[in-house]
Amino acid sequence: MSTAVLEEKRPETPGRPPVINDFSIHVATANGSGSQSSNNILMRTIFQMGIPVSGKNLFPSNIQGLPTWFTIRASREGFIARRRDIGVLICMNPETAHEDVRTVAPGAAVIYEESLKLDGLRDDVFFYPVPFQKLVLELVHDGKLRRLAINMIYVGVAAWLLGLDMAEVEKAVGKQFKSKAAAVEINMKAIRGGLEWAEKKLTKRDPFRLERMNATAGKIIIEGNAAAAIGCMMAGVQFLSWYPITPSSSLAESLIDYAGRYRLDPETGKPSVSVVQAEDELAALGMVLGAGWAGARAMTTTSGPGISLMSEFTGLGYYAEVPAVIVDVQRVGPSTGLPTRTMQGDIMSTYNLSHGDAKHILLLPGSVQECYSMAIDAFDLAERFQTPVFLMSDLDLGMNNWMADPFPYPDKPLDRGKVLRTKEELEAHVAKFKEFARYRDVDGDGIPYRTLPGFIDVPSAAYFTRGSGHTDRATYTERGDDYKNNMDRLARKFETAKRHVPKPVVSDGTGSRLGLIAYGSSDFAVEEARSLLARKGIKTDYLRLRALPFTPETAAFIAGHDRVYVVDQNRDGQMFDLLRLEVGTDAQKLSSIRHYDGFPLDAETVVEGVEAGEKK
Amino acid sequence: MSSAAEPKAAPTNRTGLTVKEYGGLKSTLCVGCGHDVITRQITQALYEMSIPPYKVSKMSGIGCSSKTTAYFADRGHGFNAVHGRMPAVATGAAMVNPELVSIGVSGDGDTASIGAGQFVHLLRRNVPMVYIVENNGVYGLTKGQFSATADPGSKLKTGVVNDLPAIDLCAMAIELGCGYVARSFSGDMKQLVGLLKGALAHRGTSLLDVISPCVTFNNHDTSTKSYKWAKDHEIPIHEIGFIPYYEEISVDYDPGTTQDVTLHDGSHIRLKKLRADYDATDKRQAMGLLQESQEKQEFLTGLIYVEPTKKDFLELSGVGGDPIVKIPEARLRPEKKALDEIMESLK
Numbered sequence: 001m002s003t004a005v006l007e008e009k010r011p012e013t014p015g016r017p018p019v020i021n022d023f024s025i026h027v028a029t030a031n032g033s034g035s036q037s038s039n040n041i042l043m044r045t046i047f048q049m050g051i052p053v054s055g056k057n058l059f060p061s062n063i064q065g066l067p068t069w070f071t072i073r074a075s076r077e078g079f080i081a082r083r084r085d086i087g088v089l090i091c092m093n094p095e096t097a098h099e100d101v102r103t104v105a106p107g108a109a110v111i112y113e114e115s116l117k118l119d120g121l122r123d124d125v126f127f128y129p130v131p132f133q134k135l136v137l138e139l140v141h142d143g144k145l146r147r148l149a150i151n152m153i154y155v156g157v158a159a160w161l162l163g164l165d166m167a168e169v170e171k172a173v174g175k176q177f178k179s180k181a182a183a184v185e186i187n188m189k190a191i192r193g194g195l196e197w198a199e200k201k202l203t204k205r206d207p208f209r210l211e212r213m214n215a216t217a218g219k220i221i222i223e224g225n226a227a228a229a230i231g232c233m234m235a236g237v238q239f240l241s242w243y244p245i246t247p248s249s250s251l252a253e254s255l256i257d258y259a260g261r262y263r264l265d266p267e268t269g270k271p272s273v274s275v276v277q278a279e280d281e282l283a284a285l286g287m288v289l290g291a292g293w294a295g296a297r298a299m300t301t302t303s304g305p306g307i308s309l310m311s312e313f314t315g316l317g318y319y320a321e322v323p324a325v326i327v328d329v330q331r332v333g334p335s336t337g338l339p340t341r342t343m344q345g346d347i348m349s350t351y352n353l354s355h356g357d358a359k360h361i362l363l364l365p366g367s368v369q370e371c372y373s374m375a376i377d378a379f380d381l382a383e384r385f386q387t388p389v390f391l392m393s394d395l396d397l398g399m400n401n402w403m404a405d406p407f408p409y410p411d412k413p414l415d416r417g418k419v420l421r422t423k424e425e426l427e428a429h430v431a432k433f434k435e436f437a438r439y440r441d442v443d444g445d446g447i448p449y450r451t452l453p454g455f456i457d458v459p460s461a462a463y464f465t466r467g468s469g470h471t472d473r474a475t476y477t478e479r480g481d482d483y484k485n486n487m488d489r490l491a492r493k494f495e496t497a498k499r500h501v502p503k504p505v506v507s508d509g510t511g512s513r514l515g516l517i518a519y520g521s522s523d524f525a526v527e528e529a530r531s532l533l534a535r536k537g538i539k540t541d542y543l544r545l546r547a548l549p550f551t552p553e554t555a556a557f558i559a560g561h562d563r564v565y566v567v568d569q570n571r572d573g574q575m576f577d578l579l580r581l582e583v584g585t586d587a588q589k590l591s592s593i594r595h596y597d598g599f600p601l602d603a604e605t606v607v608e609g610v611e612a613g614e615k616k
Numbered sequence: 617m618s619s620a621a622e623p624k625a626a627p628t629n630r631t632g633l634t635v636k637e638y639g640g641l642k643s644t645l646c647v648g649c650g651h652d653v654i655t656r657q658i659t660q661a662l663y664e665m666s667i668p669p670y671k672v673s674k675m676s677g678i679g680c681s682s683k684t685t686a687y688f689a690d691r692g693h694g695f696n697a698v699h700g701r702m703p704a705v706a707t708g709a710a711m712v713n714p715e716l717v718s719i720g721v722s723g724d725g726d727t728a729s730i731g732a733g734q735f736v737h738l739l740r741r742n743v744p745m746v747y748i749v750e751n752n753g754v755y756g757l758t759k760g761q762f763s764a765t766a767d768p769g770s771k772l773k774t775g776v777v778n779d780l781p782a783i784d785l786c787a788m789a790i791e792l793g794c795g796y797v798a799r800s801f802s803g804d805m806k807q808l809v810g811l812l813k814g815a816l817a818h819r820g821t822s823l824l825d826v827i828s829p830c831v832t833f834n835n836h837d838t839s840t841k842s843y844k845w846a847k848d849h850e851i852p853i854h855e856i857g858f859i860p861y862y863e864e865i866s867v868d869y870d871p872g873t874t875q876d877v878t879l880h881d882g883s884h885i886r887l888k889k890l891r892a893d894y895d896a897t898d899k900r901q902a903m904g905l906l907q908e909s910q911e912k913q914e915f916l917t918g919l920i921y922v923e924p925t926k927k928d929f930l931e932l933s934g935v936g937g938d939p940i941v942k943i944p945e946a947r948l949r950p951e952k953k954a955l956d957e958i959m960e961s962l963k
Contacts, residue, residue: 220962230958236948238940239712241704258958262950268937272948274711275933278704279737286697286704286734293695293705294673295941296712297948312698320695406959409952414945452941453693453709454716457670464674464686466696476686 023087032064054080081524156194229254231375281306315354341598446493501547529606650802650828661812681723700731718745760833796822810856819880857886
């Protein structure tokens with residue numbers, strides 16, 4: 001079927017203004033039923049039609065059988081955060097069907113398996129019963145393929161209902177199945193079957209439509225974890241140790257995949273990155289510290305429970321001053337505490353992770369582009385400051401699909417920091433500073449020089465690495481003044497870091513006395529909320545944090561506004577609390593907006609938070 | 617010889633260094649501690665093997681034993697990790713720079729209790745390193761609690777009796793595929809230095825479980841980890857001879873009484889049998905021997921098991937060529953066309 005024919009036959013909705021390119025499609029299936037391909041095809045088709053889109057997988061901690069949802073948002077204005085109201089529901093899971101129908105917005109379209117008889121549940125939505133089970137028997141002869149192909153039929157029905165361009169559907173199918181002819185043919189047959197059946201049997205009554213735009217040309221779709229993996233690869237990572245944990249595993253797996261293709265040493269053909277799947281997260285970070293100490297760019301990737309296990313080694317890394325990159329793809333709490341849901345839950349605990357005094361550099365990527373660019377920054381900062389650096393992603397950013405401009409090639413060379421690699425470098429250092437003392441601040445920035453094991457055949461090059469009790473010559477001490485000197489230098493080093501971490505992004509041109517502060521994946525919802533608030537006459541300035549420690553811009557932003565709302569995706573307002581400690585008397589200007597139900601933040605939550613605060 | 621002769625120059629090894637140049641800081645352990653004897657044998661073995669000391673990477677965890685890496689080879693870097701977690705740190709360093717000669721010193725608490733998990737996985741991976749357990753059956757630094765290698769029935773000075781079975785680190789190592797497993801006694805210096813040289817010549821993890829009495833907390837009459845008990849009960853299974861790779865090897869030995877094993881670097885370890893028909897390359901015999909020694913409460917020492925051709929973790933991981941840590945930056949960051957290709961695939 002050609003696109004042109006479809007355009008002509010596109011059904012019109014009588015008496016109701018059409019909703020074009022501005023709604024969510026929610027697909028409810030059972031985990032393991034093979035709906036992922038269909039959902040990707042739906043999302044990619046919309047993307048290829050030039051309409052800004054995002055796709056989120058709201059999935060259980062389970063391999064097969066439990067309910068799962070995929071939510072696709074099309075937004076002509078380019079807002080790609082989760083949307084609370086659902087415009088189009090595709091109901092494929094009998095177990096959740098009743099609940100799913102109850103949660104959609106009035107006026108929604110509901111496609112469902114006919115035999116579920118859902119149409120009596122509500123009278124304010126448009127029901128489209130489809131005999132999926134019957135259709136799949138007719139369309140697919142191979143019994144083994146039917147379970148998967150049934151999902152393609154809903155793609156076909158949605159194509160009819162929403163006006164998907166079939167040429168783009170076919171292209172998306174080709175991409176999904178990597179142009180394997182047999183798979184493409186079977187799936188296209190099921191999609192066309194669904195579309196043709198719908199054309200004949202259904203009458204469109206709902207207002208939702210998709211129309212071609214030109215807002216996605218040249219863009220990519222990628223998950224944050226894959227973006228971070230590409231960043232790590234481009235940063236020249238040399239060692240990865242990881243322990244499988246949702247939602248970070250796909251980062252390690254992507255990196256292994258990309259490194260296998262692009263990180264074979266041009267001279268030897270051998271991998272230039274070594275990968276170890278560790279026995280646990282303690283070992284993962286231990287290996288990273290060993291590799292970092294030996295001079296390699298080393299990283300691990302984990303989530304909250306792993307961060308807890310890495311606490312002791314993180315402290316050692318901080319005190320022994322060993323570079324390490326730790327990616328924390330944040331999720332909800334311990335054990336069976338919603339391991340597959342999103343949260344900015346580790347901000348406070350990670351900032352001061354470990355015992356004694358410890359504070360760390362945290363990078364806060366707010367998009368897939370920043371997952372990529374900050375992964376590169378993380379390695380540079382870790383080596384520059386000789387310390388563990390955390391890249392704080394989250395499940396929403398890491399595992400969901402986001403549109404982005406293609407990532408630029410890094411414009412700076414790798415920053416390997418203060419390393420004396422050769423005898424000549426060591427001799428020049430000694431000539432300048434009298435001796436090599438591993439933990440001495442000779443430059444006044446708190447950052448000492450280091451040597452690497454096995455590099456320089458000179459007795460004074462070696463030093464002994466240990467915890468917090470050492471002199472500036474790395475010898476053992478329990479003297480109070482030695483300890484204090486070292487602690488003060490570490491604090492000085494942290495001050496220096498404030499000049500090197502990514503600065504916040506500030507939009508303060510509105511002249512409003514009202515400010516918003518947010519970070520990480522909240523950015524999408526906050527930008528949309530600002531637009532919604534502006535329509536209601538509430539103008540807001542906005543500062544998006546991109547790192548801890550705070551840089552001076554943040555205190556200045558708070559000082560320059562009367563009321564500032566801090567958006568956190570956690571119950572306790574972790575960033576809100578850190579900011580209160582940071583800004584002294586200005587703390588009274590701060591209010592906290594908190595979202596913590598495990599789902600990605602939506603704009604309405606932010607709007608409601610601001611409105612509630614402004615009514616007080 | 618005249619009495620006014622110049623002081624004799626200290627002998628040097630093949631790298632032109634004296635044994636003193638393999639030394640480290642003065643020990644701060646208790647006088648008479650078995651660990652200090654082991655430190656001296658490590659120093660001696662490194663010297664005799666002519667290993668450049670700056671290539672030595674000294675790894676340890678926490679405990680009395682773990683302090684000792686500061687007491688030898690101070691021209692090499694040392695890393696005092698957290699308690700029980702030295703294997704991970706050693707693994708990371710070894711993977712990126714296999715040119716390092718990695719020597720780990722741990723204790724029975726550090727290895728058999730808090731570090732049991734990491735120890736197991738180190739062995740399973742066959743990470744190239746010498747792993748020495750200075751085993752005294754007690755926690756010394758926290759003042760004398762039982763460790764997991766304490767024998768059942770042994771008593772603390774306070775009279776507390778250990779009711780739990782001892783973990784046999786050698787049996788565990790063999791089970792997990794370790795290719796060089798030895799048991800020794802800090803009082804048997806000749807044997808220990810031979811085993812250490814063999815371990816340095818081996819590629820992969822070598823485990824040396826060395827009984828090293830704690831003179832302060834576990835050297836009393838009712839201890840099975842005391843000097844007296846070990847001296848009275850030690851039964852070497854063979855005498856250790858070591859012929860480094862650079863020395864001419866005599867083929868003149870009786871295979872009936874002597875077993876000759878060629879190690880990774882071409883050195884030979886020659887085991888003069890004191891126990892008839894014991895074959896140190898036979899895993900079943902090795903496990904049987906340990907089982908038997910446990911049943912009879914015998915303290916058997918020597919190279920219990922050796923498998924010199926086992927692949928180490930680097931080989932198994934496909935890492936090779938230049939040490940990863942020495943690959944220049946220009947070869948670490950893929951070219952722009954690689955990134956462009958990836959970006960194109962995501963459109």
